[in-house]
Amino acid sequence: MSNLRQKIKKIIFGTNTRSGKLFDEVLIVSIVLSILTVLLDSVTDYHQNYGAVLYILEWIFTILFTVEYFLRIYCVRKPLIYAFSIFGIIDLLSIIPTYLSLLLPGTQVLSVIRVLRVLRVFRIFKLVQYIGETNHLVEALVASKKKIFIFLFAIMNVVIILGSIMYLIEGQKAGYTSIPRSIYWAIVTLTTVGYGDITPITPLGQTISAMIMLMGYSIIAVPTGIVTSELSFYKKNKTTTVTCTICEKINLDISSIFCNKCGSKIDS
Numbered sequence: 001m002s003n004l005r006q007k008i009k010k011i012i013f014g015t016n017t018r019s020g021k022l023f024d025e026v027l028i029v030s031i032v033l034s035i036l037t038v039l040l041d042s043v044t045d046y047h048q049n050y051g052a053v054l055y056i057l058e059w060i061f062t063i064l065f066t067v068e069y070f071l072r073i074y075c076v077r078k079p080l081i082y083a084f085s086i087f088g089i090i091d092l093l094s095i096i097p098t099y100l101s102l103l104l105p106g107t108q109v110l111s112v113i114r115v116l117r118v119l120r121v122f123r124i125f126k127l128v129q130y131i132g133e134t135n136h137l138v139e140a141l142v143a144s145k146k147k148i149f150i151f152l153f154a155i156m157n158v159v160i161i162l163g164s165i166m167y168l169i170e171g172q173k174a175g176y177t178s179i180p181r182s183i184y185w186a187i188v189t190l191t192t193v194g195y196g197d198i199t200p201i202t203p204l205g206q207t208i209s210a211m212i213m214l215m216g217y218s219i220i221a222v223p224t225g226i227v228t229s230e231l232s233f234y235k236k237n238k239t240t241t242v243t244c245t246i247c248e249k250i251n252l253d254i255s256s257i258f259c260n261k262c263g264s265k266i267d268s
Helices: 003-013 018-041 044-075 079-083 086-093 096-103 107-130 134-143 145-170 179-190 203-236
Strands: none
Touching (some): 003 018, 003 044, 018 044, 018 107, 044 079, 044 086, 079 086, 145 203, 179 203
């Protein structure tokens, strides 16, 4: 990797360096301002009175993020790894709507362009990669994915059984017209959302509903506890592993020089 590419990489991906922190701060401010621009432009009064100014600002931010996107691709060892990563796709989705608006001229497609501009809100997800503790949260979620899957699988079985029972007890008169609709009711009740579009009318059905509501309070806390325990584990052992700043590969040995997924040099 050339010295220029290495310097660019340290600025863009080096969150622990002075220049890297400054770059992140400027980029965060730009992202927030660009989001505000999109939000204000969606308000009719602001669009009519300040549409030209907001349009110019949108292009300024788009050009800025485009330069940043191509600089990231330029300085990484394997550009395709970054381009098809989550953050790479988000970066692309945040800039393409403005360019698409140039390819779809004419008043008859203005409504389509307005819909495409909503994709610019994807810039808000770019903020995630500049929060240092995000990697710890991602590591905890990845480590606990099997436990969470088993938990969700168990919950799915519970709502299917409860939905089927309520379908038999309440029937179509109470709005439980099918088992899938009854399962929908069970999910809404178990999560304590309670839309009220379907309600039990029999004493037995109401008793079961009360039990499901009480069960929901304890069940909601389970995935939170799983992730919290993994977070505690990784905080205790965070000095033994590192995360690749290019492809977001986690649990790399701290003594590693290169990432075993994308081949990029790891900055210790």
